[in-house]
Amino acid sequence: MIKERQIFQSLLVEYLGKPTIKVTIDGKDVLTSNGKMLPEHTVRQTRRVSLPSGSHGYVAQMSSNLTDVTRSQFEASPESSFSDNILFHYFEVTFTGSLQAKLFVDEMSVKPNNNIDKTVSLAPRHGKKQDTIKIYFPPLTYGHVPHIEQVISSAQKGQILNSKPVALPPKYYKGLRTHTEYQVTYQGEVELAIFVDGEPLFKEWLPEIVIPQDGGYKTYKDYLPANASGQVLQWLQTDGDGDIAIFETDQTLLDMEQPQQQSPQGQ
Secondary structure, three states, X not given: XXXXXXXXXXXXXXXXXXXXXXXXXXXXXOOOOOOEEOOOEEEEEEEEEEOOOOOEEOXXXXXXXXOOOOEEXXXXXXXXXXXXXXXEEEEEEEEEOOEEEEEEEOOEEEOHHHOOOOOEEEOOOOOOOEEEEEEEEEEEEEEOOEEEEEOOOOOOOOEEEEEEEEEOOHHXXXXXXXXXXXXXXXXXXXXXXXXXXXXXXXXXXXXOEOOOOOOOOEEEEEEOOOOXXXXXXXXXXXXXXXXXXXXXXXXXXXXXXXXXXXXXXXX
């Protein structure tokens, strides 16, 4: 039986030293014909290496200039698992160290956090060795295959440990609506941007909330501008080292599940 065509996202490599690796898919180079040099490991460690967007095929192979690269494993998903057209909201990324990353949808580069650059720099916050953050897609980013790619550099020893694309929940695009109020639960410094049907509604820094030792969040409420009417409401964190946990408006709160009422006995 021929295996289903795959979308290859990354490669796990265990090595000691500073190897240059090459990757081919169905015989074609995907990390350039000369390969890529990885950061140096002074002890044997495993590194997750992002593959470029569009790394689709049947057979992936890796080679290295070091003979003691003993273990490697490709991470891939079947193409059939990407059949739906989805409105993507953000990537949730867990990482260590400092690194740079790019976002793609259907092999098209998009600007992370709706900023002017096509790359975003990540570094663990508040002295942590490992951190998890959200990297937002631009508004109205529809597509089938989301992809995050870490820029391979021998000088940057950080790495993406795990990444998960998150779609915009349907309650934020349930037909024409007029939103009048919003509430956001967050911590730290957050620059919030809100969009309606892809058009910017407003962008502002929220009142700073000092992150308590227990990692708690607080909720801030305010009114939206008078023209907050449209089909699709989206929010992004465009700057700041804080984190948005929950965002709601007076309209989306109406969609929250209501408790079921008990039927009269005997009916």
